[in-house]
Amino acid sequence: MGEAGQCVVIEQDGPLALVVIDHPPVNATSVAVRAQLLQAFAQIDADASVQAIVLAAAGRTFVAGADIREFDFPTQDPHLRDVVQAIEHVGKPVVAALHGTTLGGGCEIALACHARVIDAQGKIGLPEVKLGLLPGAGGTQRLPRLVGVMAALDMITSGRMVSAKEALALGLVDQVVATDLRDAAKEKALSLIGQPIRRTSDLPAPSCVPSDCDAFVKSVQQKLRGQIAPLKATEMVMLSSTTPFAEAIRLESEAFEGLKHSAQSKAMRHVFFAERAVGHHPDLKGITTDPFTSISVVGAGMMGSGISVAALDAGLSVTMVEANADALEKGMARIRGLYERAIKSGRISQAVMDERLARLTATHDLGALAHQPLVIEAIYENQQAKKDLLQRLDEVMDAAGILASNTSYIDINLLAASTQRPDRFLGLHFFSPAHVMRLLEVVRGDATSPQTLARALALGKQLNKLAVMVGVCEGFVGNRILTRFWDACTFMVEDGTPPQEIDAAFERFGMAMGPFAVQDLAGLDISYAMRQRLAAQRQPHERVPVLVDRLVEQGRLGQKNGQGWYRYEAGKRQVDPVVSDLVTAHAGDAVRLSAEAIIARGRAAMVNEAAKILQEGIVPRASDIDLVKINGYGFPVWRGGVMFEAMQFGLEAVLAEAHKIAQDYGVTWEVSDALIEAVRTQKGFA
Numbered sequence: 001m002g003e004a005g006q007c008v009v010i011e012q013d014g015p016l017a018l019v020v021i022d023h024p025p026v027n028a029t030s031v032a033v034r035a036q037l038l039q040a041f042a043q044i045d046a047d048a049s050v051q052a053i054v055l056a057a058a059g060r061t062f063v064a065g066a067d068i069r070e071f072d073f074p075t076q077d078p079h080l081r082d083v084v085q086a087i088e089h090v091g092k093p094v095v096a097a098l099h100g101t102t103l104g105g106g107c108e109i110a111l112a113c114h115a116r117v118i119d120a121q122g123k124i125g126l127p128e129v130k131l132g133l134l135p136g137a138g139g140t141q142r143l144p145r146l147v148g149v150m151a152a153l154d155m156i157t158s159g160r161m162v163s164a165k166e167a168l169a170l171g172l173v174d175q176v177v178a179t180d181l182r183d184a185a186k187e188k189a190l191s192l193i194g195q196p197i198r199r200t201s202d203l204p205a206p207s208c209v210p211s212d213c214d215a216f217v218k219s220v221q222q223k224l225r226g227q228i229a230p231l232k233a234t235e236m237v238m239l240s241s242t243t244p245f246a247e248a249i250r251l252e253s254e255a256f257e258g259l260k261h262s263a264q265s266k267a268m269r270h271v272f273f274a275e276r277a278v279g280h281h282p283d284l285k286g287i288t289t290d291p292f293t294s295i296s297v298v299g300a301g302m303m304g305s306g307i308s309v310a311a312l313d314a315g316l317s318v319t320m321v322e323a324n325a326d327a328l329e330k331g332m333a334r335i336r337g338l339y340e341r342a343i344k345s346g347r348i349s350q351a352v353m354d355e356r357l358a359r360l361t362a363t364h365d366l367g368a369l370a371h372q373p374l375v376i377e378a379i380y381e382n383q384q385a386k387k388d389l390l391q392r393l394d395e396v397m398d399a400a401g402i403l404a405s406n407t408s409y410i411d412i413n414l415l416a417a418s419t420q421r422p423d424r425f426l427g428l429h430f431f432s433p434a435h436v437m438r439l440l441e442v443v444r445g446d447a448t449s450p451q452t453l454a455r456a457l458a459l460g461k462q463l464n465k466l467a468v469m470v471g472v473c474e475g476f477v478g479n480r481i482l483t484r485f486w487d488a489c490t491f492m493v494e495d496g497t498p499p500q501e502i503d504a505a506f507e508r509f510g511m512a513m514g515p516f517a518v519q520d521l522a523g524l525d526i527s528y529a530m531r532q533r534l535a536a537q538r539q540p541h542e543r544v545p546v547l548v549d550r551l552v553e554q555g556r557l558g559q560k561n562g563q564g565w566y567r568y569e570a571g572k573r574q575v576d577p578v579v580s581d582l583v584t585a586h587a588g589d590a591v592r593l594s595a596e597a598i599i600a601r602g603r604a605a606m607v608n609e610a611a612k613i614l615q616e617g618i619v620p621r622a623s624d625i626d627l628v629k630i631n632g633y634g635f636p637v638w639r640g641g642v643m644f645e646a647m648q649f650g651l652e653a654v655l656a657e658a659h660k661i662a663q664d665y666g667v668t669w670e671v672s673d674a675l676i677e678a679v680r681t682q683k684g685f686a
């Protein structure tokens with residue numbers, strides 16, 4: 001921003017005016033930008049010496065959207081839609097020069113210009129649905145006029161950015177520029193002088209095949225279960241083919257205002273800012289790190305091969321080590337299979353697969369890891385086996401190398417002690433499938449150095465993961481809360497509520513899968529083994545879920561052998577009368593909970609544990625916990641995460657429920673002081 005709040009600058013160049021928006025960091029259309037843009041275009045329109053206009057932005061990007069921070073307050077005039085309208089109706093050609101990420105309101109400004117040129121590296125999109133919104137400054141009406149209804153529906157309901165090349169193919173931009181963007185935009189503007197102005201809103205209404213649109217709506221309903229913005233956006237886009245522009249714009253603006261005040265949008269805006277805050281750690285401030293060009297993974301199982309693919313996809317070289325020849329071949333086959341499927345579905349080409357596989361070295365030889373900058377052990381979950389391996393790796397590796405464990409439960413400090421490099425040792429907890437799941441828990445041991453942590457967080461970014469730094473505790477953040485949640489759900493079953501009713505309640509709540517379906521997917525033997533491991537530390541009077549252990553003892557391991565909490569036939573989950581009988585026999589005087597009571601109990605169990613996690617300083621922010629649950633455990637993003645949702649629901653009510661279940665279940669997971677403190681002060685939950 002220039003002197004005295006100036007964020008829009010006009011430079012005259014012969015018959016051209018260059019209007020530059022300069023409002024760091026991302027040129028968001030804050031009220032000052034809107035007001036100054038309006039004023040700049042009015043001034044130029046009245047200036048007879050100007051015959052054409054180029055609209056560009058300074059810094060790293062063209063406008064990345066409306067200023068999200070303003071959405072919590074009443075909108076100040078002028079509204080973005082009026083600014084956009086004014087730009088479109090200027091009486092001289094306006095060319096948008098787009099670079100960086102042209103998003104949301106930025107894209108809507110571009111759509112209202114009379115031509116668009118984009119830098120070859122630029123990207124453009126309407127990501128409003130990711131904030132629980134829809135484009136509110138004409139995007140739902142102008143985009144389909146340029147690219148057609150179906151392409152507009154795809155872009156707007158997914159919120160995805162398209163590359164410059166795709167934008168050109170769609171007809172969204174007029175030219176892709178590999179040289180100087182502003183020079184190209186000026187040339188384009190000069191060429192338009194004296195030509196009829198092409199206003200997007202004047203283009204013919206796009207046609208829409210009703211059956212295609214209906215099928216699209218159904219697919220959105222299925223894919224984005226529970227979210228209101230994509231459906232509302234679909235409705236608005238479809239108006240473009242039936243309703244006059246001015247009327248459709250009025251309806252779009254009404255719909256936008258409604259969504260802006262919705263609980264879903266508030267929750268998703270919370271998630272947006274939570275993601276921006278998650279990497280902020282005062283003790284890591286100012287540490288700069290070199291990006292990794294290669295990493296190594298030990299273990300070629302599901303996790304090892306998934307981590308390898310994540311790194312290959314991000315352009316890194318990978319050395320994958322596995323002692324067992326059979327397992328190594330299986331791991332390689334798994335990786336090849338993943339890429340072959342990606343080719344079949346059109347996501348990558350054969351050439352891309354070949355290039356990625358050429359960066360992969362598979363070997364039995366630990367000696368190959370001597371000079372590697374980062375080695376991640378990803379063998380099976382056994383403390384002694386991991387300790388032995390880490391000791392050997394420590395001996396093989398250069399002193400500067402970082403060593404990490406992909407354990408999901410084991411104490412990182414214990415593992416660190418088996419190496420001579422506790423400062424360069426940490427946990428990197430990937431989630432399965434590791435090449436798909438966005439969450440990465442970066443586990444900070446007591447001795448892990450800030451430099452090591454900074455490198456690990458940077459690696460997360462390189463791998464396109466959401467890296468959340470967590471401290472050491474049983475199960476870290478995600479699995480620790482999950483254990484309490486699963487225990488509470490199993491107690492509900494043991495007391496008489498069928499598992500399928502509990503799953504249905506949480507799926508209606510918006511979770512991707514209910515707790516029992518997830519347990520079956522993960523394998524019931526995993527949590528069984530964990531309970532066995534922790535048995536010695538348990539208080540004698542502590543209630544432990546027993547029904548799930550009965551299932552395991554009967555050989556019901558979950559999806560992997562076709563029976564667990566459910567029976568699986570041709571991959572479809574079905575209620576199994578054997579389990580229903582077991583529940584009835586166990587529950588005796590059954591208490592069948594309502595869906596509301598099921599949610600209340602599950603929520604209280606999760607939030608109580610989360611409050612302890614905060615109190616212990618395992619994470620510095622409640623919002624970090626929200627990100628873990630959303631990105632690793634299928635918590636609905638449109639509810640803002642477990643902590644945000646509890647805050648909206650009312651912490652007093654959550655606390656009362658936590659007290660109730662502690663009493664009913666006679667559990668020793670006492671109602672946390674932290675939760676009581678949070679209710680009192682409302683701190684740590686924002």
Ligand code: 3HC
Nearest residue numbers: 025028064065066067068069101103104105135136137276
């Ligand atoms: N409003 C306010 N602040 C924003 C913002 C926005 N639209 N976009 C980014 N910022 C802020 C971030 O909070 C961050 O601030 P911080 O440094 O204080 O944490 C800073 O700008 C830099 O952002 P990132 O750390 O995210 O930088 P990246 O380079 O990683 O990403 C980006 C840049 C791709 C532009 C990413 O920030 C982004 O996706 N922004 C949101 C884009 C968006 O959703 N636009 C639509 C807004 S809604 C809209 O336009 C409504 C309209 O239809 C009326």
